[in-house]
Amino acid sequence: MVDDTRKKDDRTQPSTDEAALSARLRHLGERLEHNRLSTPPETPASRPNTNASALAQGLRLSTELVAGVVVGGLIGWFLDRTLGISPWGFIVFVLLGFVAGLLNLMRSAGFMAENDSKH
């Protein structure tokens, strides 16, 4: 729609003076604003459908799972060292981290809406 307006403006360009041009610019601005507002504002709830590129979405999946396990492992290892409960902290938190990673993975893959559980 933006292109249409621009082309139209282009064709009538030579025949107009400054005032008409600025009036038309204002008109164009109003129409653009109207267009932008009339397209339904997308709510964060509709996220899985709004990601522009499917390829970009696919690339997101590559590290989600690993990151969860790594964070869980680090926290478990740290708890083991400070509380002296080795190896239980590590075991429990690696498993929890795996679950968290899986959760991230499913969220970014769109099996669950990004904020589904929080509505």
Place this chain on the structure above:
Amino acid sequence: MAAADPIHQFEIHNLFSLLKIGGTEIHFTNSAAFMFLAVGLSALLLLGATAGRRLVPTRMQSMAELSYELVADTIRSTAGEDGMRFFPFVFTLFMFILFSNVIGIVPYTFTVTSHIIITAALALLVFFTVIIYGIWHNGLRFFKLFVPSGIPALMVPVIVIIEVLSFLSRPISHSVRLFANMLAGHITLKLVASFVVMLGSLGFLGWLGALAPLALTIALTALELLVAFLQAYVFTILTCIYLSDALHPGH
């Protein structure tokens, strides 16, 4: 031997010494130089493109407008209209990463984003922005992010731990994705390209054989250009999604 060390391209060199703090010399490195180059080129493109401000955009101006619209649409669709207050931040991240990635494809350059320290710094910047702005803007309601509504009370402790772990793993996956993609892509490119030279040194049959890796190198370069753009875009999308949590936690 022609099989060049594929890691060599990621080495940091000191160009000159800037100042000395407590016995540690602070050097201006090639990494810093290429960061300045990325910032300079993106500033040059945007300032140069918007200097004319014509109604019918020139090529440069429409590139600047396209990048604006891409980022603005991404923010509106993921974080909502009030996410636009983060536009300068998100747009800066996008342009910096995009220019760093694309500059890195040019032979003999240095890829800033192939170092995890850079991507981790960027991801942590987003992470702390989310936490600080989220708490400042929402107060304690920010922590509803970790407590989904409508689950049995018995499950709450487990779910909260999982949600906190999932939140903490964000900067890791955010930074490792960009860094690993750039690093792996550049190593692959270097390895395949060095096959051309190795086979080429074997004489006529070698030259014939070298055609395959040569074609592969060309294809990989095109792929790397796509990856350079996509990784910048993915980083931007994720930044928007995380910022959206700071704006409306819990809903």
